Amino acid sequence: MPRPRSVATAAVRLDLVDRPESIPAVATRIAQSGGRIRTLSAVRRLDGTPPTAEIELEVEGLTEDALVAALDGLEDVRAVHLTRALGLVFGKRIIVVGGGAQVAQVALGAVSEADRHNLRGERISVDTIPLVGEEHIAAAVRAVADLPRARLLVLAGSIMGGDISVAADELRAVGIPIIALNMVGSITEHVDLVVSDPVQAGTMAVMAVAETATFDLERQRGRRY
Protein backbone atom coordinates (compact mmCIF):
# COMPACT_ATOMS: atom_id res chain seq x y z
CA MET A 1 0.00 0.00 0.00
CA PRO A 2 1.49 3.41 -0.94
CA ARG A 3 2.44 5.45 2.10
CA PRO A 4 3.01 9.19 1.91
CA ARG A 5 6.60 10.01 2.65
CA SER A 6 7.18 12.54 5.37
CA VAL A 7 8.90 15.63 3.94
CA ALA A 8 9.09 19.16 5.34
CA THR A 9 6.45 21.37 3.77
CA ALA A 10 6.32 25.18 3.84
CA ALA A 11 2.89 26.78 3.68
CA VAL A 12 1.62 30.26 2.84
CA ARG A 13 -1.64 31.96 2.01
CA LEU A 14 -1.39 34.35 -0.94
CA ASP A 15 -3.58 37.17 -2.08
CA LEU A 16 -3.27 36.71 -5.81
CA VAL A 17 -4.79 38.64 -8.69
CA ASP A 18 -7.40 36.24 -10.10
CA ARG A 19 -6.50 35.84 -13.76
CA PRO A 20 -5.41 32.72 -15.66
CA GLU A 21 -1.75 33.79 -15.95
CA SER A 22 -1.16 34.36 -12.23
CA ILE A 23 -1.01 30.70 -11.14
CA PRO A 24 1.47 29.58 -13.84
CA ALA A 25 3.70 32.50 -12.82
CA VAL A 26 3.65 31.35 -9.18
CA ALA A 27 4.23 27.72 -10.17
CA THR A 28 7.14 28.59 -12.46
CA ARG A 29 8.85 30.71 -9.83
CA ILE A 30 8.55 27.97 -7.22
CA ALA A 31 9.96 25.36 -9.59
CA GLN A 32 12.88 27.66 -10.45
CA SER A 33 13.62 27.86 -6.72
CA GLY A 34 13.63 24.06 -6.50
CA GLY A 35 10.27 23.63 -4.76
CA ARG A 36 7.48 21.23 -5.61
CA ILE A 37 3.89 22.37 -5.15
CA ARG A 38 1.92 19.84 -3.09
CA THR A 39 -1.28 21.84 -2.61
CA LEU A 40 -2.66 24.92 -4.31
CA SER A 41 -6.19 25.74 -3.38
CA ALA A 42 -8.36 28.80 -3.99
CA VAL A 43 -10.10 29.15 -0.64
CA ARG A 44 -11.86 32.47 -1.15
CA ARG A 45 -12.42 35.08 -3.82
CA LEU A 46 -12.69 38.78 -3.27
CA ASP A 47 -14.42 41.06 -5.71
CA GLY A 48 -12.44 44.21 -6.35
CA THR A 49 -10.43 45.93 -9.02
CA PRO A 50 -8.77 43.67 -9.97
CA PRO A 51 -10.54 40.67 -8.36
CA THR A 52 -8.23 38.62 -6.16
CA ALA A 53 -8.23 35.10 -4.77
CA GLU A 54 -6.84 33.82 -1.51
CA ILE A 55 -4.69 30.82 -2.36
CA GLU A 56 -3.51 28.24 0.14
CA LEU A 57 -0.14 26.96 -1.05
CA GLU A 58 2.02 24.15 0.30
CA VAL A 59 5.47 23.54 -1.13
CA GLU A 60 7.96 20.79 -0.52
CA GLY A 61 11.69 21.30 -0.75
CA LEU A 62 11.78 24.96 0.30
CA THR A 63 12.06 26.55 3.71
CA GLU A 64 9.43 29.12 4.70
CA ASP A 65 11.96 31.90 4.07
CA ALA A 66 12.90 30.53 0.66
CA LEU A 67 9.23 30.21 -0.29
CA VAL A 68 8.46 33.80 0.71
CA ALA A 69 11.58 34.99 -1.14
CA ALA A 70 10.55 33.06 -4.25
CA LEU A 71 7.15 34.76 -4.30
CA ASP A 72 8.57 38.21 -3.61
CA GLY A 73 8.22 40.62 -6.48
CA LEU A 74 5.81 38.53 -8.56
CA GLU A 75 3.49 40.96 -10.31
CA ASP A 76 0.19 39.36 -9.29
CA VAL A 77 1.08 38.55 -5.66
CA ARG A 78 -0.49 41.17 -3.40
CA ALA A 79 0.26 39.64 0.01
CA VAL A 80 1.91 36.56 1.53
CA HIS A 81 1.00 35.22 4.99
CA LEU A 82 2.90 32.34 6.54
CA THR A 83 0.57 29.50 7.57
CA ARG A 84 0.98 25.91 8.71
CA ALA A 85 0.69 22.98 6.36
CA LEU A 86 -2.76 21.44 6.82
CA GLY A 87 -1.24 18.01 7.44
CA LEU A 88 0.47 19.33 10.56
CA VAL A 89 -2.79 20.72 11.93
CA PHE A 90 -5.50 18.30 10.81
CA GLY A 91 -3.34 15.25 10.06
CA LYS A 92 -4.67 11.97 8.74
CA ARG A 93 -8.33 11.83 7.80
CA ILE A 94 -10.82 9.07 8.52
CA ILE A 95 -13.80 9.54 6.16
CA VAL A 96 -17.24 8.30 7.23
CA VAL A 97 -19.98 8.05 4.59
CA GLY A 98 -23.50 6.65 4.81
CA GLY A 99 -26.80 7.04 6.63
CA GLY A 100 -27.04 9.80 9.22
CA ALA A 101 -27.90 7.59 12.20
CA GLN A 102 -24.96 5.25 11.61
CA VAL A 103 -22.52 7.96 10.53
CA ALA A 104 -23.15 9.79 13.82
CA GLN A 105 -22.44 6.66 15.86
CA VAL A 106 -19.27 5.83 13.91
CA ALA A 107 -18.17 9.44 14.40
CA LEU A 108 -18.79 9.12 18.15
CA GLY A 109 -16.44 6.14 18.35
CA ALA A 110 -13.86 7.61 16.01
CA VAL A 111 -13.75 11.06 17.64
CA SER A 112 -13.44 9.52 21.11
CA GLU A 113 -10.58 7.30 19.96
CA ALA A 114 -8.87 10.09 17.97
CA ASP A 115 -9.01 12.25 21.11
CA ARG A 116 -6.92 9.68 22.97
CA HIS A 117 -4.32 9.42 20.20
CA ASN A 118 -4.17 13.16 19.51
CA LEU A 119 -3.40 13.68 23.21
CA ARG A 120 -0.27 11.62 22.61
CA GLY A 121 0.92 13.66 19.65
CA GLU A 122 -1.03 12.12 16.77
CA ARG A 123 -3.16 14.24 14.46
CA ILE A 124 -6.27 12.39 13.30
CA SER A 125 -9.41 14.06 11.93
CA VAL A 126 -12.80 12.42 11.51
CA ASP A 127 -14.63 13.77 8.47
CA THR A 128 -18.17 12.74 7.67
CA ILE A 129 -20.98 13.14 5.18
CA PRO A 130 -24.46 11.66 5.49
CA LEU A 131 -25.77 10.57 2.10
CA VAL A 132 -28.52 8.38 0.74
CA GLY A 133 -28.73 6.48 -2.56
CA GLU A 134 -26.41 4.18 -4.47
CA GLU A 135 -25.34 6.83 -6.97
CA HIS A 136 -24.43 9.47 -4.39
CA ILE A 137 -22.64 7.07 -2.06
CA ALA A 138 -20.68 5.49 -4.92
CA ALA A 139 -19.59 8.97 -6.08
CA ALA A 140 -18.44 9.80 -2.55
CA VAL A 141 -16.49 6.54 -2.28
CA ARG A 142 -14.71 7.31 -5.57
CA ALA A 143 -14.02 10.89 -4.49
CA VAL A 144 -12.27 9.75 -1.30
CA ALA A 145 -9.35 8.93 -3.63
CA ASP A 146 -9.13 12.67 -4.40
CA LEU A 147 -9.23 13.91 -0.80
CA PRO A 148 -5.88 15.04 0.56
CA ARG A 149 -4.69 13.02 3.57
CA ALA A 150 -7.62 10.55 3.47
CA ARG A 151 -6.32 7.34 5.02
CA LEU A 152 -9.34 5.13 5.62
CA LEU A 153 -13.05 5.05 4.71
CA VAL A 154 -15.84 3.77 6.93
CA LEU A 155 -19.08 2.86 5.17
CA ALA A 156 -21.88 3.26 7.68
CA GLY A 157 -25.34 2.16 6.61
CA SER A 158 -27.89 -0.62 6.49
CA ILE A 159 -27.81 -1.61 2.82
CA MET A 160 -25.09 -0.99 0.23
CA GLY A 161 -24.05 -2.84 -2.91
CA GLY A 162 -24.10 -2.52 -6.69
CA ASP A 163 -21.99 0.38 -7.90
CA ILE A 164 -20.92 1.16 -4.31
CA SER A 165 -19.13 -2.21 -4.24
CA VAL A 166 -17.47 -1.43 -7.58
CA ALA A 167 -16.34 1.96 -6.23
CA ALA A 168 -15.06 0.28 -3.05
CA ASP A 169 -12.82 -2.01 -5.11
CA GLU A 170 -11.50 1.01 -7.03
CA LEU A 171 -10.72 2.89 -3.82
CA ARG A 172 -8.91 -0.04 -2.23
CA ALA A 173 -6.89 -0.41 -5.44
CA VAL A 174 -5.37 3.04 -4.89
CA GLY A 175 -4.40 2.05 -1.35
CA ILE A 176 -7.20 3.35 0.86
CA PRO A 177 -8.67 0.61 3.07
CA ILE A 178 -12.36 0.39 3.95
CA ILE A 179 -14.21 -0.73 7.06
CA ALA A 180 -17.96 -1.38 6.66
CA LEU A 181 -20.67 -1.94 9.19
CA ASN A 182 -22.29 -5.35 8.98
CA MET A 183 -25.21 -4.71 6.64
CA VAL A 184 -27.41 -5.97 3.82
CA GLY A 185 -25.89 -6.08 0.34
CA SER A 186 -22.69 -7.07 -1.42
CA ILE A 187 -20.54 -4.34 0.13
CA THR A 188 -19.36 -6.55 2.99
CA GLU A 189 -17.57 -8.71 0.38
CA HIS A 190 -15.66 -5.70 -0.97
CA VAL A 191 -14.09 -4.19 2.14
CA ASP A 192 -11.13 -4.94 4.41
CA LEU A 193 -13.04 -5.44 7.63
CA VAL A 194 -16.69 -5.74 8.72
CA VAL A 195 -17.72 -4.51 12.19
CA SER A 196 -21.26 -4.76 13.56
CA ASP A 197 -21.11 -2.07 16.25
CA PRO A 198 -20.74 1.43 14.74
CA VAL A 199 -18.91 2.86 17.78
CA GLN A 200 -16.39 0.04 17.59
CA ALA A 201 -16.09 0.48 13.82
CA GLY A 202 -15.11 4.13 14.39
CA THR A 203 -12.68 3.15 17.13
CA MET A 204 -11.02 0.49 14.99
CA ALA A 205 -10.78 2.91 12.05
CA VAL A 206 -8.72 5.30 14.14
CA MET A 207 -6.62 2.51 15.63
CA ALA A 208 -5.84 1.32 12.11
CA VAL A 209 -4.24 4.63 11.09
CA ALA A 210 -2.71 5.73 14.41
CA GLU A 211 1.01 5.24 14.86
CA THR A 212 0.28 5.22 18.59
CA ALA A 213 -1.92 2.10 18.39
CA THR A 214 -1.06 -1.55 18.02
CA PHE A 215 -3.67 -2.63 15.50
CA ASP A 216 -2.74 -4.03 12.11
CA LEU A 217 -5.55 -3.94 9.56
CA GLU A 218 -3.52 -6.30 7.35
CA ARG A 219 -3.87 -9.01 9.99
CA GLN A 220 -7.61 -8.43 10.30
CA ARG A 221 -8.38 -8.37 6.57
CA GLY A 222 -11.57 -10.22 5.71
CA ARG A 223 -12.67 -10.68 9.29
CA ARG A 224 -16.04 -9.83 10.79
CA TYR A 225 -16.69 -8.60 14.30
Next chain:
Amino acid sequence: MPRPRSVATAAVRLDLVDRPESIPAVATRIAQSGGRIRTLSAVRRLDGTPPTAEIELEVEGLTEDALVAALDGLEDVRAVHLTRALGLVFGKRIIVVGGGAQVAQVALGAVSEADRHNLRGERISVDTIPLVGEEHIAAAVRAVADLPRARLLVLAGSIMGGDISVAADELRAVGIPIIALNMVGSITEHVDLVVSDPVQAGTMAVMAVAETATFDLERQRGRRY
Protein backbone atom coordinates in the same frame (compact mmCIF):
# COMPACT_ATOMS: atom_id res chain seq x y z
CA MET B 1 -19.08 38.37 4.09
CA PRO B 2 -17.41 36.93 0.96
CA ARG B 3 -19.43 34.16 -0.63
CA PRO B 4 -17.92 31.73 -3.11
CA ARG B 5 -19.46 32.24 -6.52
CA SER B 6 -20.87 29.16 -8.17
CA VAL B 7 -19.01 28.44 -11.41
CA ALA B 8 -18.78 25.19 -13.38
CA THR B 9 -15.61 23.31 -12.49
CA ALA B 10 -14.04 20.43 -14.42
CA ALA B 11 -12.04 17.91 -12.42
CA VAL B 12 -9.44 15.27 -13.29
CA ARG B 13 -6.91 13.11 -11.54
CA LEU B 14 -3.50 13.06 -13.23
CA ASP B 15 -0.61 10.69 -13.01
CA LEU B 16 2.23 13.17 -13.31
CA VAL B 17 5.99 12.68 -13.28
CA ASP B 18 7.06 14.07 -9.91
CA ARG B 19 9.65 16.73 -10.70
CA PRO B 20 9.57 20.50 -10.10
CA GLU B 21 8.99 21.39 -13.77
CA SER B 22 5.91 19.23 -14.27
CA ILE B 23 3.40 21.38 -12.36
CA PRO B 24 4.34 24.69 -14.04
CA ALA B 25 3.95 22.94 -17.40
CA VAL B 26 0.43 21.81 -16.47
CA ALA B 27 -0.47 25.25 -15.08
CA THR B 28 0.81 27.05 -18.16
CA ARG B 29 -1.09 24.80 -20.55
CA ILE B 30 -4.33 25.28 -18.62
CA ALA B 31 -3.92 29.05 -18.58
CA GLN B 32 -3.23 29.06 -22.34
CA SER B 33 -6.53 27.23 -22.79
CA GLY B 34 -8.32 29.89 -20.74
CA GLY B 35 -8.81 27.84 -17.55
CA ARG B 36 -8.14 28.89 -13.96
CA ILE B 37 -6.81 26.30 -11.54
CA ARG B 38 -8.92 26.20 -8.38
CA THR B 39 -7.40 23.13 -6.73
CA LEU B 40 -4.20 21.23 -7.36
CA SER B 41 -3.42 18.64 -4.76
CA ALA B 42 -0.88 15.83 -4.64
CA VAL B 43 -2.94 13.04 -3.11
CA ARG B 44 -0.52 10.13 -3.48
CA ARG B 45 3.00 9.44 -4.62
CA LEU B 46 4.20 6.33 -6.35
CA ASP B 47 7.81 5.25 -6.32
CA GLY B 48 8.98 4.13 -9.72
CA THR B 49 11.25 5.16 -12.54
CA PRO B 50 10.53 8.00 -12.78
CA PRO B 51 8.54 8.59 -9.54
CA THR B 52 5.03 9.88 -10.21
CA ALA B 53 2.39 11.70 -8.20
CA GLU B 54 -1.37 11.47 -8.42
CA ILE B 55 -2.65 15.02 -8.68
CA GLU B 56 -6.25 16.04 -8.09
CA LEU B 57 -6.94 19.04 -10.32
CA GLU B 58 -10.00 21.27 -10.52
CA VAL B 59 -10.24 23.94 -13.20
CA GLU B 60 -12.77 26.67 -13.76
CA GLY B 61 -13.65 27.99 -17.18
CA LEU B 62 -13.02 24.79 -19.15
CA THR B 63 -15.32 21.89 -19.97
CA GLU B 64 -14.16 18.39 -19.09
CA ASP B 65 -13.34 17.75 -22.75
CA ALA B 66 -11.37 20.98 -23.06
CA LEU B 67 -9.44 20.20 -19.88
CA VAL B 68 -8.51 16.72 -21.08
CA ALA B 69 -7.54 18.15 -24.49
CA ALA B 70 -5.38 20.81 -22.82
CA LEU B 71 -3.44 18.17 -20.89
CA ASP B 72 -3.07 15.87 -23.90
CA GLY B 73 0.48 15.50 -25.11
CA LEU B 74 2.19 17.14 -22.11
CA GLU B 75 5.47 15.33 -21.60
CA ASP B 76 5.08 14.57 -17.89
CA VAL B 77 1.38 13.58 -17.93
CA ARG B 78 1.13 9.79 -17.86
CA ALA B 79 -2.63 9.38 -17.41
CA VAL B 80 -5.78 11.51 -17.02
CA HIS B 81 -8.93 10.24 -15.28
CA LEU B 82 -12.11 12.31 -15.20
CA THR B 83 -13.36 12.83 -11.64
CA ARG B 84 -15.98 15.00 -9.97
CA ALA B 85 -15.13 18.31 -8.31
CA LEU B 86 -14.99 17.73 -4.56
CA GLY B 87 -17.47 20.53 -3.96
CA LEU B 88 -20.13 18.61 -5.88
CA VAL B 89 -19.57 15.49 -3.77
CA PHE B 90 -18.71 16.73 -0.28
CA GLY B 91 -20.11 20.26 -0.52
CA LYS B 92 -19.91 22.81 2.26
CA ARG B 93 -17.93 21.88 5.33
CA ILE B 94 -18.82 22.46 8.97
CA ILE B 95 -15.62 22.15 11.03
CA VAL B 96 -15.85 21.04 14.67
CA VAL B 97 -12.79 21.49 16.91
CA GLY B 98 -12.34 20.92 20.64
CA GLY B 99 -12.58 18.28 23.33
CA GLY B 100 -13.51 14.77 22.25
CA ALA B 101 -16.63 14.43 24.39
CA GLN B 102 -18.13 17.68 23.12
CA VAL B 103 -16.93 17.30 19.55
CA ALA B 104 -18.71 13.94 19.35
CA GLN B 105 -22.00 15.43 20.58
CA VAL B 106 -21.79 18.41 18.22
CA ALA B 107 -21.07 15.97 15.39
CA LEU B 108 -24.13 13.94 16.36
CA GLY B 109 -26.36 16.99 16.01
CA ALA B 110 -24.66 18.25 12.86
CA VAL B 111 -24.63 14.89 11.05
CA SER B 112 -28.30 14.29 11.88
CA GLU B 113 -29.25 17.72 10.58
CA ALA B 114 -26.99 17.47 7.50
CA ASP B 115 -28.67 14.14 6.70
CA ARG B 116 -32.02 15.90 6.46
CA HIS B 117 -30.71 18.67 4.21
CA ASN B 118 -28.61 16.36 2.03
CA LEU B 119 -31.77 14.32 1.38
CA ARG B 120 -33.21 17.47 -0.19
CA GLY B 121 -30.26 18.06 -2.52
CA GLU B 122 -27.82 19.91 -0.26
CA ARG B 123 -24.26 18.69 0.21
CA ILE B 124 -23.00 19.38 3.72
CA SER B 125 -20.06 17.58 5.36
CA VAL B 126 -19.24 17.59 9.07
CA ASP B 127 -15.49 17.47 9.64
CA THR B 128 -14.04 17.17 13.11
CA ILE B 129 -10.82 17.02 15.06
CA PRO B 130 -10.50 16.48 18.81
CA LEU B 131 -7.65 18.55 20.23
CA VAL B 132 -6.46 19.73 23.61
CA GLY B 133 -4.43 22.80 24.54
CA GLU B 134 -4.59 26.50 23.68
CA GLU B 135 -1.74 26.35 21.17
CA HIS B 136 -3.12 23.41 19.20
CA ILE B 137 -6.70 24.67 19.16
CA ALA B 138 -5.63 28.19 18.14
CA ALA B 139 -3.58 26.71 15.28
CA ALA B 140 -6.59 24.69 14.14
CA VAL B 141 -8.86 27.75 14.27
CA ARG B 142 -6.40 29.70 12.10
CA ALA B 143 -6.03 26.78 9.69
CA VAL B 144 -9.80 26.64 9.07
CA ALA B 145 -9.19 29.72 6.88
CA ASP B 146 -7.02 27.50 4.64
CA LEU B 147 -9.50 24.62 4.33
CA PRO B 148 -11.33 24.47 1.00
CA ARG B 149 -15.12 24.83 1.32
CA ALA B 150 -15.06 25.46 5.10
CA ARG B 151 -18.17 27.52 5.84
CA LEU B 152 -18.54 27.55 9.63
CA LEU B 153 -16.54 26.53 12.71
CA VAL B 154 -17.98 25.10 15.91
CA LEU B 155 -15.77 25.36 18.98
CA ALA B 156 -16.74 22.54 21.32
CA GLY B 157 -15.12 22.47 24.74
CA SER B 158 -15.30 23.50 28.35
CA ILE B 159 -12.66 26.23 28.53
CA MET B 160 -11.16 28.30 25.73
CA GLY B 161 -9.65 31.77 25.61
CA GLY B 162 -6.31 33.55 25.18
CA ASP B 163 -4.82 32.96 21.75
CA ILE B 164 -7.88 30.92 20.71
CA SER B 165 -9.96 34.09 21.03
CA VAL B 166 -7.40 36.01 18.94
CA ALA B 167 -7.51 33.28 16.30
CA ALA B 168 -11.33 33.35 16.37
CA ASP B 169 -11.33 37.07 15.56
CA GLU B 170 -8.91 36.45 12.68
CA LEU B 171 -11.08 33.67 11.26
CA ARG B 172 -14.26 35.72 11.44
CA ALA B 173 -12.42 38.56 9.70
CA VAL B 174 -11.96 36.39 6.60
CA GLY B 175 -15.68 35.62 6.59
CA ILE B 176 -16.04 32.31 8.41
CA PRO B 177 -18.54 32.50 11.29
CA ILE B 178 -18.10 30.65 14.58
CA ILE B 179 -20.54 29.02 16.98
CA ALA B 180 -19.18 28.13 20.43
CA LEU B 181 -20.61 26.05 23.20
CA ASN B 182 -21.30 27.98 26.38
CA MET B 183 -18.06 27.54 28.32
CA VAL B 184 -15.46 29.04 30.63
CA GLY B 185 -13.11 31.62 29.14
CA SER B 186 -13.15 34.63 26.85
CA ILE B 187 -14.04 32.70 23.68
CA THR B 188 -17.77 33.30 24.10
CA GLU B 189 -17.11 37.02 23.58
CA HIS B 190 -15.37 36.35 20.25
CA VAL B 191 -17.90 34.24 18.35
CA ASP B 192 -21.14 34.80 16.45
CA LEU B 193 -23.39 32.64 18.56
CA VAL B 194 -23.18 30.75 21.87
CA VAL B 195 -25.22 27.56 22.33
CA SER B 196 -25.26 25.52 25.54
CA ASP B 197 -26.44 22.17 24.18
CA PRO B 198 -23.85 20.57 21.88
CA VAL B 199 -26.41 18.65 19.81
CA GLN B 200 -28.31 21.88 19.19
CA ALA B 201 -25.05 23.70 18.41
CA GLY B 202 -24.35 21.15 15.68
CA THR B 203 -27.90 21.40 14.37
CA MET B 204 -27.78 25.20 14.24
CA ALA B 205 -24.38 25.11 12.51
CA VAL B 206 -25.83 23.09 9.66
CA MET B 207 -28.98 25.21 9.50
CA ALA B 208 -26.80 28.31 9.22
CA VAL B 209 -25.11 27.11 6.02
CA ALA B 210 -27.95 25.15 4.40
CA GLU B 211 -29.82 26.82 1.56
CA THR B 212 -32.70 24.52 2.47
CA ALA B 213 -33.08 25.98 5.97
CA THR B 214 -34.60 29.22 7.19
CA PHE B 215 -32.05 30.27 9.76
CA ASP B 216 -30.12 33.50 9.48
CA LEU B 217 -26.97 33.63 11.59
CA GLU B 218 -26.81 37.39 10.98
CA ARG B 219 -30.03 37.80 12.91
CA GLN B 220 -28.77 35.65 15.80
CA ARG B 221 -25.35 37.29 16.12
CA GLY B 222 -24.29 37.78 19.73
CA ARG B 223 -27.14 35.73 21.18
CA ARG B 224 -26.86 32.89 23.67
CA TYR B 225 -29.08 29.82 23.82
